[in-house]
Amino acid sequence: MSCEPWQCGEIASTKKANPITKPEIAVAMIKRAQRPLLIVGSNATERYMEGKQLIEYVIEFANASKVPVVATAHMVGEFIKRGYQPAAFMNAMEIGQRVVDPEWMGLDGKGHPDLVLLVGLPYYVESLMLSGMKHFAPDLKTMTLDNLFHVHAAWSFPNASLEEWAANFKVMTEKFNGGN
Amino acid sequence: MTSKNVHVKIDEMKTNSGLIKNFELSIGKVMNDNYDEPMGPTPMPSLTALRDWDMKLLTKYKPFYMPDCDLCCLCTFGKCDLTAGKRGACGLDIATQSSRIVMLACAIGAACHTAHSRHLLHSLIEKYGRRYPLDVGGLNIKVEAPVSRLVTGIKPETLGDLDDILTYTEEQITQVLAVGHTGQEGNNLDFESKAMHVGMIDHVGMEVGDIAQISALGFPKADPEAPLVKLGIASVDRTKPVIMAIGHNVMPSVGIIDYAKDKKVDDKIEVVGLCCTAHDMTRYYNRARIVGPISWELRFVRAGLADVVVLDEQCIRTDIFDEASKVDAPVIAASEKNCMGFKNRTNDSADEIVSDLVSGKVKGVLILDPEKVGEVAVRVAQQVAPIRKRKNVLPSIEEVTQIAKTCTQCSKCQRNCPQDYAIPAAMKAAAQGDLTLLTDLYETCIGCGRCEEACPQKIMIHSLIIKAGEKSMLCEDNLCRSGRGAVSDVEIRNVGSPIVLGEIPGIVAIVGCSNYPKGGKDVYDIAREFASRRYIVALSGCSAMSAGSYRNSEGKTLYEEFPGGFEAGGVLNVGSCVANSHIAGAAIKVANIFAKRSLRGNYEEIADYIHNRLGAVGLAWGAYSQKAASIGAGFWRLGVPVLVGPHGVKYRRMLLGRKEDPSNWEVFDARTGDKVNVGPAPEHLFNMAETKEECMVAIAKLCIRPNDTWKGRSIKLSHYVDLSKRYLGVMPNDLHLYVRTMADVPMTMKEEFAKILADNNWKETIIPDPTLLPRMVRKMKE
Ligand code: SF4
Ligand code: SF4
Ligand code: SF4
Numbered sequence: 035m036s037c038e039p040w041q042c043g044e045i046a047s048t049k050k051a052n053p054i055t056k057p058e059i060a061v062a063m064i065k066r067a068q069r070p071l072l073i074v075g076s077n078a079t080e081r082y083m084e085g086k087q088l089i090e091y092v093i094e095f096a097n098a099s100k101v102p103v104v105a106t107a108h109m110v111g112e113f114i115k116r117g118y119q120p121a122a123f124m125n126a127m128e129i130g131q132r133v134v135d136p137e138w139m140g141l142d143g144k145g146h147p148d149l150v151l152l153v154g155l156p157y158y159v160e161s162l163m164l165s166g167m168k169h170f171a172p173d174l175k176t177m178t179l180d181n182l183f184h185v186h187a188a189w190s191f192p193n194a195s196l197e198e199w200a201a202n203f204k205v206m207t208e209k210f211n212g213g214n
Numbered sequence: 215m216t217s218k219n220v221h222v223k224i225d226e227m228k229t230n231s232g233l234i235k236n237f238e239l240s241i242g243k244v245m246n247d248n249y250d251e252p253m254g255p256t257p258m259p260s261l262t263a264l265r266d267w268d269m270k271l272l273t274k275y276k277p278f279y280m281p282d283c284d285l286c287c288l289c290t291f292g293k294c295d296l297t298a299g300k301r302g303a304c305g306l307d308i309a310t311q312s313s314r315i316v317m318l319a320c321a322i323g324a325a326c327h328t329a330h331s332r333h334l335l336h337s338l339i340e341k342y343g344r345r346y347p348l349d350v351g352g353l354n355i356k357v358e359a360p361v362s363r364l365v366t367g368i369k370p371e372t373l374g375d376l377d378d379i380l381t382y383t384e385e386q387i388t389q390v391l392a393v394g395h396t397g398q399e400g401n402n403l404d405f406e407s408k409a410m411h412v413g414m415i416d417h418v419g420m421e422v423g424d425i426a427q428i429s430a431l432g433f434p435k436a437d438p439e440a441p442l443v444k445l446g447i448a449s450v451d452r453t454k455p456v457i458m459a460i461g462h463n464v465m466p467s468v469g470i471i472d473y474a475k476d477k478k479v480d481d482k483i484e485v486v487g488l489c490c491t492a493h494d495m496t497r498y499y500n501r502a503r504i505v506g507p508i509s510w511e512l513r514f515v516r517a518g519l520a521d522v523v524v525l526d527e528q529c530i531r532t533d534i535f536d537e538a539s540k541v542d543a544p545v546i547a548a549s550e551k552n553c554m555g556f557k558n559r560t561n562d563s564a565d566e567i568v569s570d571l572v573s574g575k576v577k578g579v580l581i582l583d584p585e586k587v588g589e590v591a592v593r594v595a596q597q598v599a600p601i602r603k604r605k606n607v608l609p610s611i612e613e614v615t616q617i618a619k620t621c622t623q624c625s626k627c628q629r630n631c632p633q634d635y636a637i638p639a640a641m642k643a644a645a646q647g648d649l650t651l652l653t654d655l656y657e658t659c660i661g662c663g664r665c666e667e668a669c670p671q672k673i674m675i676h677s678l679i680i681k682a683g684e685k686s687m688l689c690e691d692n693l694c695r696s697g698r699g700a701v702s703d704v705e706i707r708n709v710g711s712p713i714v715l716g717e718i719p720g721i722v723a724i725v726g727c728s729n730y731p732k733g734g735k736d737v738y739d740i741a742r743e744f745a746s747r748r749y750i751v752a753l754s755g756c757s758a759m760s761a762g763s764y765r766n767s768e769g770k771t772l773y774e775e776f777p778g779g780f781e782a783g784g785v786l787n788v789g790s791c792v793a794n795s796h797i798a799g800a801a802i803k804v805a806n807i808f809a810k811r812s813l814r815g816n817y818e819e820i821a822d823y824i825h826n827r828l829g830a831v832g833l834a835w836g837a838y839s840q841k842a843a844s845i846g847a848g849f850w851r852l853g854v855p856v857l858v859g860p861h862g863v864k865y866r867r868m869l870l871g872r873k874e875d876p877s878n879w880e881v882f883d884a885r886t887g888d889k890v891n892v893g894p895a896p897e898h899l900f901n902m903a904e905t906k907e908e909c910m911v912a913i914a915k916l917c918i919r920p921n922d923t924w925k926g927r928s929i930k931l932s933h934y935v936d937l938s939k940r941y942l943g944v945m946p947n948d949l950h951l952y953v954r955t956m957a958d959v960p961m962t963m964k965e966e967f968a969k970i971l972a973d974n975n976w977k978e979t980i981i982p983d984p985t986l987l988p989r990m991v992r993k994m995k996e
Pocket of ligand 2: 630631632633634635637655659660661662663664666668675676
């Protein structure tokens with residue numbers, strides 16, 4: 035499991051992501067967050083693990099963790115088709131701009147998110163959004179749930195196989211469902 | 215127009231009002247012309263003349279920066295780490311650095327177009343003289359140069375007049391470049407304003423180049439029925455010698471075509487082009503062929519189809535000489551801006567150069583005389599073709615499988631592919647004899663070759679992809695409408711009212727390069743969707759080629775299926791990159807011809823008009839270049855929103871409105887001076903759409919304008935809702951922000967809207983005469 039940026043050119047200077055060595059760490063951080071938010075991009079229906087689309091894993095995870103989901107691109111309809119209602123749907127840049135704005139009061143108007151999770155955007159789009167967050171919201175915690183290392187995130191899973199990725203999702207979902 | 219230098223020097227003069235001493239006044243040029251419009255407030259604007267306008271836009275549409283690099287390495291104080299609020303040695307922060315890079319990209323783009331236009335103009339003046347009259351559309355066009363008139367206040371009539379305009383653009387580009395130096399501008403918004411300034415200048419530079427070449431080279435003149443020309447690799451007759459020109463400057467191709475015609479061998483050779491040179495070549499000679507966009511360079515050369523490669527300028531692979539050498543195709547560089555390290559042979563005799571290239575004594579030459587390029591290219595192609603016999607570097611199908619077996623599945627190719635394509639999986643399948651995945655890659659690959667650079671096994675991955683896709687490559691036989699140039703005044707008169715009132719739901723300008731996330735079919739799909747909905751679809755550059763590369767169920771290309779006029783449901787190809795200026799020009803002409811607003815030096819008022827009334831959207835789905843950045847910046851300053859595809863995030867900043875903030879959306883009602891909230895129309899000035907589906911919906915929404923009549927608004931909303939349901943699978947969540955009175959609600963959707971409006975505490979508002987400029991208010995309230 036390497037901790038080099040998946041797309042080799044997306045390198046960072048002095049502030050680089052901490053690797054999430056096991057899914058339990060991610061779960062602990064999400065549990066600790068008061069106002070987490072999960073941004074899900076268009077690869078949610080393009081990427082598969084063990085014959086199942088990423089979006090299916092995301093729905094299970096979101097149902098278990100109760101983290102509100104923002105669907106970007108045309109993913110909202112894909113979620114609804116599968117019986118899951120995301121908290122919001124928005125263009126990726128629009129949600130990116132909002133999370134770096136300290137005045138933004140979140141989707142429900144009750145407060146700024148303290149942890150932003152991202153998964154399934156095209157790698158380079160996600161990378162640049164994370165860069166925007168790293169530079170302009172330095173206190174915001176960011177985390178990716180992909181199997182691709184994102185150096186601009188605060189926390190990222192290392193590059194991992196599809197099997198490992200599926201296993202990570204299963205563990206995270208289980209932990210939120212009350213498993214040990 | 216005539217011009218002259220004026221210099222007045224008064225040592226001492228007594229007048230009624232006093233004594234003048236040592237007065238000196240120099241004016242470079244005085245325009246003694248027959249342009250009867252009064253001069254507006256900002257002819258030839260300086261760096262700051264339109265700064266207030268820019269700041270209005272930048273307050274409404276705030277930059278969202280996504281630094282592509284944490285460092286700055288532009289001077290020897292650096293590298294400076296600008297991460298998360300740190301400042302560099304010069305005091306610069308990352309927002310300012312990001313905007314500085316945006317500005318520099320736009321300056322490079324504008325310089326590129328302007329230098330291209332300068333070369334064209336120089337060559338054409340040399341050939342035809344300064345007094346050669348401009349003619350971009352005969353009697354159908356009285357406003358021949360709307361962008362130039364608007365920005366400079368000059369109404370050009372001859373090639374010589376264009377010279378004055380270009381001198382101004384060159385000065386401004388220099389000024390903007392100077393701002394990029396260390397220790398200039400400490401504020402990101404000022405860099406943004408200058409990016410818009412140079413974008414505006416870019417459109418002037420492009421317009422000069424295109425109207426010069428339309429006038430002097432006899433290109434189609436605002437012709438909705440400009441000829442349909444052959445497009446695609448299969449359209450090339452491979453039994454004839456093939457000359458392939460790459461780039462943007464048509465002059466060397468003109469030399470080739472003229473020589474071939476003169477020697478009566480034009481039907482014995484094939485002259486084909488890649489990138490915008492291809493467009494302009496067919497505007498000059500409709501039997502030339504368009505091979506495809508920039509991403510087809512390696513395909514065509516590696517497949518051995520070019521016998522001679524002629525390079526002019528811009529967007530040419532810098533390793534094309536190595537690639538051509540591998541297939542024994544001689545290369546002629548023909549631009550001072552792209553000498554490729556070749557010896558300058560301009561002053562040598564054509565016989566000598568031909569002999570050297572044919573014998574292989576030299577493999578590339580620099581020739582800076584387009585006529586000599588023409589002779590050498592034609593003669594070399596004729597002699598080389600029988601020798602090289604389409605030598606290519608593609609493996610056989612059996613070899614593809616053998617080579618694929620050497621793949622170690624290390625994934626380095628995928629990790630270096632800009633598109634993150636699953637190449638290892640395609641290799642695995644190919645190793646087992648199944649080329650389906652490699653063939654799929656052929657359809658979407660942008661031909662960059664980065665995968666090969668990364669492969670430790672030195673597998674020529676792109677060549678494998680080409681081989682797998684060869685069958686479909688050799689069936690690419692489509693049609694593109696030759697670039698028609700400007701939009702005529704008559705067309706503007708016909709559509710001005712329905713556009714401004716919103717009854718033609720919008721103008722979608724699909725422009726720019728081919729860095730598409732999933733191939734060119736998306737461009738075709740988007741163009742077809744909006745043409746079918748009777749939007750006006752204007753195309754240019756590589757996008758115009760991609761749009762012509764697919765056929766409908768009846769076998770018709772887009773250009774056969776839809777009319778080529780600037781009309782509801784029209785699909786028009788304006789032409790090459792420099793022809794993009796006609797799209798901005800059409801918007802400007804609506805303000806002038808339909809709304810009778812004065813153009814001359816009157817930028818702010820016209821931009822305000824366009825921004826509030828004209829439902830136009832630019833889409834650069836595959837934008838990659840600095841030129842695309844400057845074209846975009848020119849549209850931003852006019853208040854026209856621009857969308858890019860996902861790779862456009864790498865321009866590193868968006869200009870986004872916040873729809874939930876009512877203060878963002880206030881305009882003055884010019885009738886009363888009252889401030890009226892008109893909703894997020896348009897919502898953004900520059901944004902990225904992640905997928906084709908999202909893009910479709912975003913375009914429809916971005917066509918909404920404050921000035922829409924209720925009828926126009928209801929038409930626009932019905933498209934917005936329909937596209938949203940179809941492509942996003944939901945009703946839009948912001949409809950209440952776009953309904954001003956119940957009459958805006960589409961007839962068939964009353965019930966659905968009623969619920970949405972009730973849920974959102976909607977209140978009726980008025981339709982103002984919208985303006986962002988207090989000075990446009992006719993009767994200010996006490
Ligand atoms: S220009 Fe400024 S930030 Fe950039 S390297 Fe020089 S000192 Fe550092
Ligand atoms: S040539 Fe095609 S497959 Fe290779 S890196 Fe470029 S886009 Fe990817
Ligand atoms: S880089 Fe080369 S060896 Fe590695 S997976 Fe790609 S094709 Fe195979």
